[in-house]
Amino acid sequence: xxxxxxxxxxxxxxxxxxxxxxxxxxxxxxxxxxxxxxxxxxxxxxxxxxxxxxxxxxxxxxxxxxxxxxxxxxxxxxxxxxxxxxxxxxxxxxxxxxxxxxxxxxxxxxxxxxxxxxxxxxxxxxxxxxxxxxxxxxxxxxxxxxxxxxxxxxxxxxxxxxxxxxxxxxxxxxxxxxxxxxxxxxxxxxxxxxxxxxxxxxxxxxxxxxxxxxxxxxxxxxxxxxxxxxxxxxxxxxxxxxxxxxxxxxxxxxxxxxxxxxxxxxxxxxxxxxxxxxxxxxxxxxxxxxxxxxxxxxxxxxxxxxxxxxxxxxxxxxxxxxxxxxxxxxxxx
Numbered sequence: 072x073x074x075x076x077x078x079x080x081x082x083x084x085x086x087x088x089x090x091x092x093x094x095x096x097x098x099x100x101x102x103x104x105x106x107x108x109x110x111x112x113x114x115x116x117x118x119x120x121x122x123x124x125x126x127x128x129x130x131x132x133x134x135x136x137x138x139x140x141x142x143x144x145x146x147x148x149x150x151x152x153x154x155x156x157x158x159x160x161x162x163x164x165x166x167x168x169x170x171x172x173x174x175x176x177x178x179x180x181x182x183x184x185x186x187x188x189x190x191x192x193x194x195x196x197x198x199x200x201x202x203x204x205x206x207x208x209x210x211x212x213x214x215x216x217x218x219x220x221x222x223x224x225x226x227x228x229x230x231x232x233x234x235x236x237x238x239x240x241x242x243x244x245x246x247x248x249x250x251x252x253x254x255x256x257x258x259x260x261x262x263x264x265x266x267x268x269x270x271x272x273x274x275x276x277x278x279x280x281x282x283x284x285x286x287x288x289x290x291x292x293x294x295x296x297x298x299x300x301x302x303x304x305x306x307x308x309x310x311x312x313x314x315x316x317x318x319x320x321x322x323x324x325x326x327x328x329x330x331x332x333x334x335x336x337x338x339x340x341x342x343x344x345x346x347x348x349x350x351x352x353x354x355x356x357x358x359x360x361x362x363x364x365x366x367x368x369x370x371x372x373x374x375x376x377x378x379x380x381x382x383x384x385x386x387x388x389x390x391x392x393x394x395x396x397x398x399x400x401x402x403x404x
Contacts, residue, residue, distance in 0.1 A: 098391045101130060101157065102138035102383065106166075109380040110387075117391055118384075125153030133159045136390055138383050141166035141189075142371055147176060154180045162396065164386050165189050166379040167370070168197070168244065169320060170400050171293040186400040187386060190244050192378045193370030198248035200369035201288055201318040204341035206232065208314055208363055209286070233257040236283055240264075241290035241319065242271045249288050249318075258286070265296070281308035286316065293320035303328040306338060314339045318369050321346030326356065333359040343369045 100110065101123035111120055121130045124140045126149055134157045139150060154160070154176060165173065166189040177186050207213065210229045218225055235258050239250045242264035250260045261280060267273035272280070281287070287309065291297045301315070301324035309315070317324055321344040332338040339361040348367060350356060356364070382397070389396050 098135045098387060099130075099132055100136045100138065100383065100387050101134045101160075103140040105376060106138055106380055106383060109376065110384055113384060115384075115388075118387060123153075123157075125149040127153075127156070129156040135160065136162040136164055136383075136387055137184075138164045138166060138379075141375075141379065143167065147172045151176050151179070154182070154184075158182060160184050162187060162386065162390055164383055166192055166375075166383070168193055169293055171320070174400060185396060187396055187398040188400055189379060189382060190398045192375055192382055193372075194244035194248055196372035196375065197245045197318055197369040198252065198290075199372070200343055200365065201245070201249045201290065201316060202252050204318075204343060204363055204365060205286060205288065205314065205316050208316075208339055208341045209235075213363055232286070235259065235285040237261070237286040237288065238263060238280055238284040239288045239290060240274075241292070242268075243290065243292070245318065246288075246290035249290060253288075264291075277305070278308065281305065282310060284309060284313060286314045288316045289319045289323055291319050291323060293322055298322050299325045301325060301329070303331075306332050309338060311337050312339070314341065316341045317345075318343050320344050321348055330356055330359055333362050336360050341365075343367055 097117050097119045099119040099121060101121045102110070103124050104122050107120045107122050110118065121132065121134060123130050123134070123137070125145050137153070137157050137160050139153065150173070158181060160182060162185045163173065163177065164187045168189055170186065170188050173186055177184060209232055211227060214227070232253060233256055237253045237258040238261045239246045239253070240263050242262050246262065246264070250262045253260045261272055262270060263272045263274055263277065263280070265274050289301060291300070299322070301317070303325065306315070306328055315329065315338060317340070324346065326346050329340060333340060341363040343365045344367050345356060345364065350364070356362070386396055
C-alpha cells in the first residue's frame with residue numbers, strides 16, 4: 072500500500088522547539104574518543120569533555136550532552152543502557168541524520184532529554200552517493216567495468232538522466248540535494264514528502280505519479296509510517312524499466328517484493344541500504360539481475376567527523392548559553 076501524509080502530535084520523549092536554560096558553570100559533553108579529542112582542540116574554558124560510549128561504566132560526573140558513537144555499531148539495548156548511565160543528560164545529539172530508534176528510547180527513559188539529529192553532517196555525501204549509483208545504473212557502468220576486466224571494447228547506446236522523469240521521495244536535506252543535482256542534469260524532477268508545500272508534492276499523490284516515473288530515489292527517514300512503504304503495490308505501479316534507488320534505510324523497502332521485480336527483470340535498482348544489514352553472503356539479493364549494491368557507505372565519507380564535531384560544539388555552546396538548539400527531532404523526524 073502507499074504511505075499517506077501523516078502529521079503526528081508530540082508524544083512523550085518528543086519536543087516542540089524549545090529553549091534551554093543557560094549553565095552558570097561549565098558544561099559536560101560525553102562522546103566517543105575521536106570526537107572528544109577534536110573538541111578538546113577548541114580549548115573552550117566552559118567545555119568539559121568525557122570519553123563515553125554505550126556499554127561503558129557511567130562517568131564520574133553529571134553529563135549535560137551525550138553524542139552517541141558514529142558510525143553506529145550497537146543496537147537499541149546498548150543505547151538504552153547508555154541513556155540509563157546518564158540520568159541527568161539534557162541533550163542527546165546524534166551524528167546521523169536518521170534517528171531510528173531514538174525517539175522510542177528517549178520516551179522510555181527516566182529523563183526527558185532533547186533529541187537532535189545530525190542534519191547537515193552527511194547530507195552532501197549521502198546525496199552524492201545517491202547521484203553516483205543512479206548515474207552508474209542509468210549509464211550501465213557495471214557492464215563497462217566487466218568489459219574492462221575482460222579487455223572488451225564494446226559500445227552501447229545507454230539511457231540518460233537528461234529528460235528522464237525523476238521522483239525524489241523525501242524533501243529533507245538529502246532529498247533536496249539530490250533533486251537539485253538531477254535538475255542540473257536536465258531531469259524532470261518531482262519532490263515528494265508527507266507534508267506538501269511550495270515545490271513539494273504530497274505522498275497522497277503517489278498513485279498518480281508512480282506510473283510516469285523512470286527513476287525513483289528514496290530519501291525518506293525510517294519511521295513506523297515509512298516502513299515497507301516501497302511495497303509490492305508501489306513497485307507494481309512503476310513502468311517497465313524503471314530504476315529504484317534507495318539511499319534511506321533498508322526497512323523502507325520490502326526486500327521480497329523488490330527481489331521479485333528484479334528477478335523478472337522488469338525493474339532495475341541501486342541500493343546503498345538493504346534489509347537485512349549486513350546482507351548475508353547467501354542472500355539471493357546478491358545474485359539478482361539489474362542491481363547495484365553498495366554496503367551502506369553513503370554517509371560515512373571522509374570529512375564527516377569534522378562536520379559532526381562542528382555541529383556538536385555549536386550545540387554545546389547553545390546549551391551553555393541557553394539559546395535554541397538546532398535539529399530538534401519533532402514527530403519522530
